[in-house]
Amino acid sequence: MKNTNATNNPVQTPDLSRRKFLKTGGLAFGGATLLSGTPPWLRTGAWAGEGGGLEKTKLTLGFIPLTDCAPLVVAAEKGYFKKYGLDVALSKEASWANIRDKVAIGELDGAHMLAGMPIAASLGVGALPKATITAFSMDLNGNAITVSNDLYERMVKADPEAMKERPLSARALKKGHRCRQSRR
Secondary structure, eight states: OOOBOTTSOBOOOOOOOHHHHHHHHHHHHHHHHHTTOOOHHHHTSOOOOSSSOOSOOEEEEEEOSSGGGHHHHHHHHHTHHHHTTOEEEEEEOSOHHHHHHHHHHTSSSEEOOOTTHHHHHHHTTTSSOOOOOOOOOOOSSOOOOOOOHHHHHHHHHHOHHHHHSSSOOSHHHHHHHHHHHHHO
16 A cells, blocks of 8 residues: 555655754754854853853863874874863773763763764764764864875876876875885
C-alpha cells in the first residue's frame, strides 16, 4: 500500500540524515543569532567584558592529536598562555565523544572540537543537552602540509602536471624525492 495523504497524493517522507539535521539546525541557530533571537541561556553563557579580569586562569583544554590542534600545542610550547596569565594543561583525548562528554560534565574547560559539536551539544544531539559556546575557531578545514620554496620548485620540475591538479597529491613529491636520490 502506498503512503498517500487525504487528497490521494503521494506522501514524501523526509530524508533526514544526521548531517542534514546538523546543517539545518546550524543554519537555524545562526539565523536566530543574526536576528537577535539568541536564547537568554546562551546570551549570558560567556562574558568577555572589560575591566573584570580573567574569570578563570587555570584551564584544562582537551584536544584530538590532529593537525588542526596545532594552535593549542604551539601556544603551550611557546608560552603564549602564560604570557596572558593563563595556566593551561592540555589533555590528549581519544575520541570526539570523549571530548564532548568531558566538556559537558566540566572535566575539561574547553576543547578542540569539530565545528558542529558545540551546536549539537547545546541541542542534546548524541548526549544530554549542555549549553556550549564556540569562542574561537582554530580551523576552517584548511589543513595542509607545507613545503619550502626549494622543494616546491623541485616538485614542479619533477611532475608539472601533478602540480596543476587541485587538490595537490603527493605524486610530484614522490617523483622529486626519487630524482634527488638518483643524483646522489
